[in-house]
Amino acid sequence: KAGVTQTPRYLIKTRGQQVTLSCSPISGHRSVSWYQQTPGQGLQFLFEYFSETQRNKGNFPGRFSGRQFSNSRSEMNVSTLELGDSALYLCASSGWDRGASGANVLTFGAGSRLTVL
């Protein structure tokens, strides 16, 4: 089955602009979560959506927002970009593994590399 798809893979923006990133989860997964990865802070949780509702939010400013559509696809938006927003943005979908483990597994996409100049 198809994995988690993130678009675009790479993008370059300038300070003050805004950016929208997209994530398509694994078919059947209803939970989508977003993360920011930087060399200085590591992997940090941004927010999680389930059935079009934000269920949890990390400690990020209001410039970071997201939404989820009825088909479980999700977008995140960063407004008024700052240099420090340069990072790898990762999306993960979560669902029950129908295999032997039966566990609630996180599966990540390849990420969107954002560079802010």
Place this chain on the structure above:
Amino acid sequence: KQEVTQIPAALSVPEGENLVLNCSFTDSAIYNLQWFRQDPGKGLTSLLLIQSSQREQTSGRLNASLDKSSGRSTLYIAASQPGDSATYLCAARFPSGGSYIPTFGRGTSLIVHP
């Protein structure tokens, strides 16, 4: 606030060695713990997941254990190969807002040289 710590931060070993990577967490109310590998500039690839009710999981040359009482998980890599070179991350998920949110360690950067 939950914290997850990984030791060592970096490791360089010759091919063929058996390795142990450590992950510790501060909250015993853990839901599950998942080990990932990340190649440079790429996303995370899931290796093993251990539920809070389990003690260990195995996949090929990899074995992961979980001890909730001591707040520790270890990832054992047998007979390491150059292809194992990557950063290894552990993610402990804890209950939050009707869901389970992961807290990640900073990772162990592994280099296996021929």
